[in-house]
Amino acid sequence: PSIKVLDGIGFDAAIDRAVALLGISEEELPSRAFVPGYPLGLGVCSVRPIEMARAYSIFGNEGKEVTPIAVRNVEDRDGNIFLNPEHDLRIAQQAKGAKAQGISQQTAYVMTQLLENTIRSGTLASPTESGTVLRYKDKNGKRYTIPAAGKTGTTNEYKDLWFVGFTPYYTAGVWLGYDNSISMRGRINYNYNEHKTLWKNIMNEVLEGKEAAEFEMPDSVVKATVCAKSGKLASSGCSSVTEYFAKSEVPTD
Numbered sequence: 001p002s003i004k005v006l007d008g009i010g011f012d013a014a015i016d017r018a019v020a021l022l023g024i025s026e027e028e029l030p031s032r033a034f035v036p037g038y039p040l041g042l043g044v045c046s047v048r049p050i051e052m053a054r055a056y057s058i059f060g061n062e063g064k065e066v067t068p069i070a071v072r073n074v075e076d077r078d079g080n081i082f083l084n085p086e087h088d089l090r091i092a093q094q095a096k097g098a099k100a101q102g103i104s105q106q107t108a109y110v111m112t113q114l115l116e117n118t119i120r121s122g123t124l125a126s127p128t129e130s131g132t133v134l135r136y137k138d139k140n141g142k143r144y145t146i147p148a149a150g151k152t153g154t155t156n157e158y159k160d161l162w163f164v165g166f167t168p169y170y171t172a173g174v175w176l177g178y179d180n181s182i183s184m185r186g187r188i189n190y191n192y193n194e195h196k197t198l199w200k201n202i203m204n205e206v207l208e209g210k211e212a213a214e215f216e217m218p219d220s221v222v223k224a225t226v227c228a229k230s231g232k233l234a235s236s237g238c239s240s241v242t243e244y245f246a247k248s249e250v251p252t253d
Contacts, residue, residue, distance in 0.1 A: 002041040002042065002043075003038060003041040003042070005041070006038065006040065006041035007038075007041075011036035011037065011040065012036065014040060014041070015029070015034050015036070015040070017103075018034065018045075018055075019034070020102055020103075021054070021055035021058055021102065021103070022047060022051040022052070022054065022055050023051060023054055023067070024047075024051065031046075032045050032046040032047070033045045033046055043153065043155070049162075049164075049173045049174075049175045050068055050173070052162070052164045052173050053068065053164055053171050053172070053173035054066055054067070054068055055164075056115075056150065056164045056165070056166050056171050056173070057166060057171040058102050058103065058108065059108045059111045059112050059115070059149070059166065060108075060112065060149070060166040060167070060168065060171060060215070061108070062105050062108050062109070062216065062218070063101055063102055063103040063104055063105050063107060063108035064093075064100055064101055064102065065093060065096070065100045065101075065102045067089055067093070069085050069086060069089060071083070071085050072084075072085065072086040073085065073086060073087070104220075104246075105218040105220060105221075106218055106220040106221045106246040106247075107246070109215065109216075109217055109218055109221050109244065110221065110244050110245070110246065112149050112215050113149075113215075113243075113244045114149075115149035115150055115151055115165075116147060116148070116149040116215075118149065118150055118151050118152070118165075119131040119147075119148050119149060119150065119165070122152075123151075123152040123196070124148075124150060124152065124163070124165070124196055126193075127193055127196040127197055127199075127200050128148070128196075128200050131145060131147065131148055132145060133200055133204060134146045134147075134148055134167070134203060134204065134207060136207070136208065136209075136210075138211070138212070144212040146167050146168065146169070146207050146210065146212065146213060147167065147168065147213075147214060147215060148165055148166065148167045148203065149165060149166055149167075149215070150163060150164055150165025150166060150199070151163070151164060151165075152195070152196065157183040157185065158183050158184040158185045159177055159178075159181050159182070159183050159184065160175065160176070160177040160184075161175070161176040161177060161184060161194070161195040162174070162175055162195065163195045163196050163198075163199045165199055165203070167203065167207060167213075168213035168214060168215055169206075169207060169210055169213065170203070170206055170207070172199055172202050172203060172206075174195045174196075174198045174199045174202075175195070176194060176195045176198075217244075220246055220247055221244055221245065221246060221247070222244070222245055222247055222250060223242055223243070223244055223245075224242070224243060224245055224250050224251065225240050225241070225242050226240065226241060226242075226243055226251055227239070227240060228240060228241045231251065232251045232253050233251050233252070233253060
């Protein structure tokens with residue numbers, strides 16, 4: 001599927017979008033293997049965990065730009081703030097106005113729905129019990145589940161194990177591997193679930209006490225029932241599925 005998408009939109013468009021999401025400078029692209037070619041669609045490029053977490057955060061932030069920071073503020077011994085990087089960042093983002101919208105709201109939401117399937121029935125279904133491990137009780141004892149979306153990744157010979165996932169509150173990225181590209185094969189559990197379990201445990205802790213929340217569907221997105229095979233409107237002989245579309249992209253045939 002990734003090769004088909006790459007072939008459909010072209011190498012330049014794919015690289016431009018990836019660079020915008022990941023926050024990679026133009027100067028670094030050649031050394032990171034962001035070069036036109038079909039291998040790009042299989043993930044041969046070099047990406048840092050913080051960059052991948054940034055990209056997924058933009059999906060969860062309704063397409064708005066997200067800039068990771070390490071220090072929120074610095075206080076003196078009396079509690080007076082004299083350095084406030086988080087505040088400065090917010091001001092800079094507000095100054096950008098519409099330019100802070102990295103991708104459209106409908107693209108961000110449709111991507112989020114695609115990535116939620118990884119939790120519901122994909123490679124994260126088993127470790128997260130189809131997302132039900134992120135289930136909590138409110139002060140009245142009512143149970144609710146905080147939705148999550150994300151994607152696993154494994155490079156050749158299990159040299160890198162990835163999972164990046166996000167909720168309406170937080171994004172977390174997990175990478176397991178060695179700096180010298182040693183294979184993880186035989187060094188960890190045979191089913192390679194350690195990175196998924198780490199992500200699940202982190203999210204379970206940080207979401208405790210958070211109120212119920214959902215990924216907000218913008219008005220520019222609709223649900224439509226389509227043929228599972230063709231992706232077009234379902235006929236009587238179709239096995240049908242319900243998917244999310246930007247209003248301008250809803251099938252009419």
